[in-house]
Amino acid sequence: MAKSASSVDWLNRVFGDSKYSDLTIECGESTWHVHRVVICAQSPFFDKACSNGFKETSSKLIKLEDDDPTIVREMLRYLYTGDYLEQTKEGEEGSRRSALSTNVHIHTIADKYDIPALGDVAISKFSARAAREWKTEAFAGAIEEMYTSANENKEPMHKAAVAIAAENAKTLLNDDCGQAFRKIAEAVPKFAAELSIEIVNMKEKMPPTFARYRCPNSMRCNKVNMLEGLGQASGSRTCTYCSNQYYVNVWVSKKLDD
Known part of the structure; x- marks a missing residue:
């Protein structure tokens, strides 16, 4: 459910504010003071971690040791505001990551911590940006990341990437701007196979020529x-x-x- 403007303003103000915080999340060298009513209500993972006698229940501390702090930060931002930033400011950690890549990582962490609404936003943002940036190396890099990441629920993101690639296949497979794309297609057989199937399906749906x-x-x-x-x-x-x-x-x- 979308958050109202007033609730977003309020949650924006309390995001990262230690006042009234009742839970701390650590990732790498980053720390966030959060509120269980916000975090646990939207993620069964965090809800479970804060209940049923888990050590996090008494310590009020959750350590996310295997995640990227910048992606965790944007996940938390989403839980408070209903949105996240695709790109960070120059010089900040993660600033060299492309916006397309950020969307892939956000989708992965959304699946990991059982936040399906965040995963849907990541797919929507990826599709909108890929429709504009399909000629870039960032698009090819994002495809490689999504097909080699540990995300178990990859199919929705795969479909989004394949649809954009198939729509622009003639250019990507033949022109100079598609060099990086072609390298990825050769290196990731699963993507190449799914792209071929999508192109065939598109031709079958095309009107008579x-x-x-x-x-x-x-x-x-x-x-x-x-x-x-x-x-x-x-x-x-x-x-x-x-x-x-x-x-x-x-x-x-x-x-x-x-």
């Missing part, structure tokens, strides 16, 4: 016509040059190879 057909009147015309999708058509078509009409099955027999 024009093809070349030689006029059946080979003696007097024999000109090449561009006619639209005769494969499933019926009736007859007229030659653009000699104006003679021929049944579709006759035209189909005169189709030229692409």
